Amino acid sequence: MSTDSSAAADPRDLLGYLLKHANLRLTALTDATLERLGIDSKDFGTLRVLAHGEPASQLQVAQKLSVDRTTMVAILDELERKGIVVRRPDPADRRRNIVELTEHGRQTFDAAQAAYRDAENAFLATVSPRAADQLRRTLRDLLDQ
Amino acid sequence: MSTDSSAAADPRDLLGYLLKHANLRLTALTDATLERLGIDSKDFGTLRVLAHGEPASQLQVAQKLSVDRTTMVAILDELERKGIVVRRPDPADRRRNIVELTEHGRQTFDAAQAAYRDAENAFLATVSPRAADQLRRTLRDLLDQ
DNA sequence: TATTGTTATACTCTATAACTATA
DNA sequence: TATAGTTATAGAGTATAACAATA
Numbered sequence: 001m002s003t004d005s006s007a008a009a010d011p012r013d014l015l016g017y018l019l020k021h022a023n024l025r026l027t028a029l030t031d032a033t034l035e036r037l038g039i040d041s042k043d044f045g046t047l048r049v050l051a052h053g054e055p056a057s058q059l060q061v062a063q064k065l066s067v068d069r070t071t072m073v074a075i076l077d078e079l080e081r082k083g084i085v086v087r088r089p090d091p092a093d094r095r096r097n098i099v100e101l102t103e104h105g106r107q108t109f110d111a112a113q114a115a116y117r118d119a120e121n122a123f124l125a126t127v128s129p130r131a132a133d134q135l136r137r138t139l140r141d142l143l144d145q
Numbered sequence: 146m147s148t149d150s151s152a153a154a155d156p157r158d159l160l161g162y163l164l165k166h167a168n169l170r171l172t173a174l175t176d177a178t179l180e181r182l183g184i185d186s187k188d189f190g191t192l193r194v195l196a197h198g199e200p201a202s203q204l205q206v207a208q209k210l211s212v213d214r215t216t217m218v219a220i221l222d223e224l225e226r227k228g229i230v231v232r233r234p235d236p237a238d239r240r241r242n243i244v245e246l247t248e249h250g251r252q253t254f255d256a257a258q259a260a261y262r263d264a265e266n267a268f269l270a271t272v273s274p275r276a277a278d279q280l281r282r283t284l285r286d287l288l289d290q
Numbered sequence: 291t292a293t294t295g296t297t298a299t300a301c302t303c304t305a306t307a308a309c310t311a312t313a
Numbered sequence: 314t315a316t317a318g319t320t321a322t323a324g325a326g327t328a329t330a331a332c333a334a335t336a
Contacts, residue, residue, distance in 0.1 A: 009197035011210055015265055016175065016186055018284035019168035021211070025288070026161050041161055042326095052154035059294060065156055066166070068328065073296060087295095095294040095335045120160055127286050135283045138276045139163035143170070145271050187303095204317060213305065218319060232318095240312045240317045 026123050033119040037112050038082055044116055046075055047109040050085065050101050057096040058087070084108055171268050178264040182257050183227055189261055191220055192254040195230065195246050202241040203232070229253050 011017040030041040039047065049056070049064050056064075062072035076099060079085040084105035090096035101109060124132040156162040175186040184192070194201070194209050201209075207217035221244060224230040229250035235241040246254060269277040 009194045016171050022284050022287050023164035049154045126290050131283045138280045139167050141272050142167050
């Protein structure tokens with residue numbers, strides 16, 4: 001016999017299923033936590049890049065986040081509409097838009113950072129701190145290939 | 146100062162980024178491996194459920210995989226077109242379709258099972274077997290909440 | 291010619307609503 | 314009335330191609 005029909009076909013045996021649904025659940029948690037700040041988890045990644053380091057062009061932000069530059073346009077359109085970021089042409093290269101947090105954007109990010117941390121901690125609350133650290137380390141190792 | 150502008154904003158600090166991109170990479174690997182069999186990783190999950198246990202209705206398969214029944218329709222349309230599964234009305238309740246693997250479907254699944262295992266192992270090759278086991282266990286614990 | 295931002299477009303995935311046939 | 318399967322539709326997410334402005 002080629003397959004064991006007495007064994008249950010548990011989708012949780014598949015690593016892809018585990019990764020996908022863990023991500024779905026975490027995203028739902030963080031989105032819910034960030035909602036009152038007017039952003040979601042995808043926006044948070046962008047704000048995080050803008051809050052650290054030097055002012056960057058749209059393309060630089062997009063590349064840091066591994067998203068397409070056309071996707072970046074849509075994210076920034078929304079954040080700019082909400083008064084969280086501003087775009088201005090780079091005087092040194094007028095093809096580029098320098099993107100920066102507004103004062104409101106900076107405050108939003110500070111609140112979002114705490115909210116995101118809480119959501120991630122809540123998600124990880126049922127596993128030991130050691131297992132959570134190991135999870136991050138293993139996932140990083142897998143992506144560093 | 147509310148944020149440390151000297152720290153790099155590494156997206157890999159965010160668990161959501163790690164989960165998403167680990168899944169993207171694994172899916173790309175498994176899809177590539179399964180391609181010569183005419184299926185992808187999403188089809189594989191369905192075949193796996195059909196290969197184990199008793200013949201099931203579309204809805205039962207969908208629920209086991211946590212996918213919507215409308216999504217199941219599209220997956221089965223394609224698998225039936227390829228001669229991998231057949232649908233027949235349940236004599237005991239003609240609203241239901243019993244879904245089964247064809248002989249070709251059974252052979253496809255047997256080959257796919259080996260291919261999927263190889264792809265998953267290749268993905269996990271750079272981390273220790275212990276870390277890989279721990280990864281699965283932690284993700285399961287997180288989903289069992 | 292190449293690059294940045296933009297727009298248009300398409301393709302996948304997912305969810306909802308409404309329809310049909312059956313119960 | 315409720316359920317299983319189907320269809321239509323719409324919304325996110327993502328990718329490609331083409332265009333305008335600038336280098």
